[in-house]
Amino acid sequence: MVLKSYKPVTPSTRHLITTQEPTLWKGKPVKQLTVGLSKSGGRNNLGRITTRHRGGGHKRKYRFLDFQRNQIQEGKVLRLEYDPNRTGFLALLKNEDEKLSYILAPQGLQEGQILTSGETGDIQVGNTLSLKNIPIGTTLHNIEIYPGRGGQLCRAAGAQAQLIKKNEDGYGMIRLVSGELRLISLECKATIGSVSNADHQNICLGKAGRSRWLGRRPSVRGVAMNPVDHPHGGGQGKTSGGRPSVTPWGWSTKGKKTRHNLATDRYIVKRRK
Structure with missing residues (x-):
């Protein structure tokens, strides 16, 4: 992953900074794992605007992701892909039965790598296993809050957390990037490593039109x-x-x-900064 700045040969490239990933797939996504995505314009089911400054943008297709990592217990990474619906990259896996699925691509994942998912496994970037079998101090992402529900924490570009403690009552302590300390059941699963595209925070759009391509409308x-x-x-x-x-x-x-205040607040040991 490298950052690319452009010479100001046109007004639109004067402050433009983008990320370049030469290993990304240049073709279209897998058809059976995508569906057409309709735009909401920030409106809810009643047609009322609940999120302002949303609308327009380029046409997108939604990619179905396996956040639970139950569909493929052991699979080979076929390629890395761009996803217009999220900041991180995707990885396409194929198991022994020729079944395909998309997962969040961690930082450092390469084509041809073999990934596993289950209760136990090797401590390797991209592998998913239960917290009870993960060593203390390991960097994690795509962390479950409830066992079997699928990863809900640390899914954005560059996001990561750290397992800092295991209690005898069956809960482990996770430190999030915000500084929050949270207790999570050791039966929950998590993926080793941090999410790819960590340089996403350094992108500079360079012009208002690029914001419109992303579906962001002006704010007065x-x-x-x-x-x-x-x-x-x-x-x-x-x-x-x-x-x-x-x-x-x-x-x-x-x-x-x-x-x-939610029902899960009792699992928060320390609030974010």
Whole structure:
């Protein structure tokens, strides 16, 4: 994985920085593992906008991923692929029965590598096994919260966690990148290594059009609006809003915690920073 910057021969390449991965598959994805993806425009099932600044974007196909790693107990990596629906790359596996499946590609995975999934296995990048059989200090991703549900933690590009402790009560302690310490059952599975495409955070789109290709619509600052449109609007000349940052509906933002207490909160030993 390398970062590529462009000479400013056109306005669109003036600040453009992209990632280059020469080993990625240049063709189309496996047809039986994809389905057409319809755009929501940030609207829910009632047609109301619940997430603003969404809409448009390039046409996509959704890839079905095996987050549980139950479909293939032992498979060979055929190729690495780009996925427009997520920041990390995918790996196409094939088992002895010629069955194919997509998984999240960890950093350092190569074509032709043999991966295993089960209760036990070798401590090798890409292998999935139970936490009870993983040594303390191992880097993990695609971690289950409940046994058998499939990986739910650490699935974005470059994401990783670390197993730092095993308790006698059947729970292990995981340290997330945010600094949060969480207890997870040792019966849950996790994949060795970190997610690929760690340089995704260093990408610079370079122009507004690239944001539109990704389905991101423009966002207007509240201080540039009129008082009837936003609490920060109005004033003589340029102002800073005159109050702590809020949404157009007056709700506090920029640091305001909106997470509700869930049933799983009792498993959080230390909150994120």
